[in-house]
Every structure is written in C-alpha cells, then in structure tokens.
Amino acid sequence: MAGRSKTYEAALARLNAYIKQEKLRVSMVRKAILEKVCLFKQPFTAEQLIEACADEFISDATIYNALNLFVAAQILQAVKRQRGRTAVEYELTFGSHSKIQIVCLECGRVTNVREKVLEEQIKEYKYYNFTPYRISMTLYGVCKHCRKPKREQ
Ligand SMILES: [Zn+2]
Structure with a gap:
C-alpha cells in the first residue's frame, strides 16, 4: 500500500x-x-x-x-x-484542515476551497466545554458556468 x-x-x-x-x-x-x-x-x-x-x-x-x-x-x-x-x-x-464547500444552486456543482483567514478567526472563539477541531461550511450560490447569460435561441 x-x-x-x-x-x-x-x-x-x-x-x-x-x-x-x-x-x-x-x-x-x-x-x-x-x-x-x-x-x-x-x-x-x-x-x-x-x-x-x-x-x-x-x-x-x-x-x-x-x-x-x-x-x-x-x-x-x-x-x-x-x-x-x-x-x-x-x-x-x-x-488535515478545514474547508468551505461551495455549492452551485443551478447545476449542483460542489467545490471545496480552503478559507484560512476565516478558519483562524473562528478557531479564536472560545466555546464553553468544547474544543473545535475543524470547521465545515457550505456556501450556496451560482457558479461561473451558470452565471453566464443564457443566449437567446
Ligand atoms: Zn452551476
């Protein structure tokens, strides 16, 4: 292996x-x-x-x-x-690290990106009786392929 x-x-x-x-x-x-x-x-x-x-x-x-x-x-x-x-x-x-999932609401395409600044900021927060390891976030929107204006027939 x-x-x-x-x-x-x-x-x-x-x-x-x-x-x-x-x-x-x-x-x-x-x-x-x-x-x-x-x-x-x-x-x-x-x-x-x-x-x-x-x-x-x-x-x-x-x-x-x-x-x-x-x-x-x-x-x-x-x-x-x-x-x-x-x-x-x-x-x-x-x-190994946190990520943000980007989901296109039009085609359902899912991409993972690393957002280091946000990750560091969230890890700064203190939660009562809780130790955070990683962050999982999903961001919904429209991808570049679906954002293109659709051509008229
Ligand atoms: Zn899309």
Whole structure:
C-alpha cells in the first residue's frame, strides 16, 4: 500500500476506539475499506466507494455496512445532496484542515476551497466545554458556468 495518510491514521484510531467501545469484531476488510475512504478528496457516494473497492473482492453489502459503521463512529457524515436526483454523499468528519464547500444552486456543482483567514478567526472563539477541531461550511450560490447569460435561441 502507498504511504498511509495522516487522515487514515486518525480515522483508524477513531474506528478502533469505537470498535472497542461497542465490543465489535476487528475486521481487516473494514480497514481496507477505510483506507479507500480516506483516498477521496471530495464527498463520495456509496457507488463510488464500491467502484474504488472493485479490486478488493468486497461485497456491496459489506461496503454498505462499513459505511454505516463509519457514520456511527463519526468518521464519516452522510450528506443529502441534490444533483439532478437526490443522492447521499459521504465525507470525512475531520481531516488535515478545514474547508468551505461551495455549492452551485443551478447545476449542483460542489467545490471545496480552503478559507484560512476565516478558519483562524473562528478557531479564536472560545466555546464553553468544547474544543473545535475543524470547521465545515457550505456556501450556496451560482457558479461561473451558470452565471453566464443564457443566449437567446
Ligand atoms: Zn452551476
């Protein structure tokens, strides 16, 4: 396997803690799926994960079970997104840095950007009994492709 990312190490630590807490069985298959999950740079669907795991001979049911487990362990969060049809996408609840998601209300295009100044400002805030790790924000608007004036027929 190629160099394991910090994200994977953090996700695996959380999974192991959850497995111990819930007295579940440790499974190599789950670790293999988690490794694939951590390779996604953007939110992904279950179908995309199944595709990514195609070489691993893992059943679809196992992948769906793993996704549910990762959500329960708060490694992933499921987000409902409208892209022509409503699809559930998964994204890591933590990572190396915070990001802002930019969503086009016209075409549903999703882009991630890093907003460092805002991130630093928010981390300055003091919350009672709470330690923030990362920030997740979604900004809705219109992308450059949809902003172009539509030509008359
Ligand atoms: Zn658009």
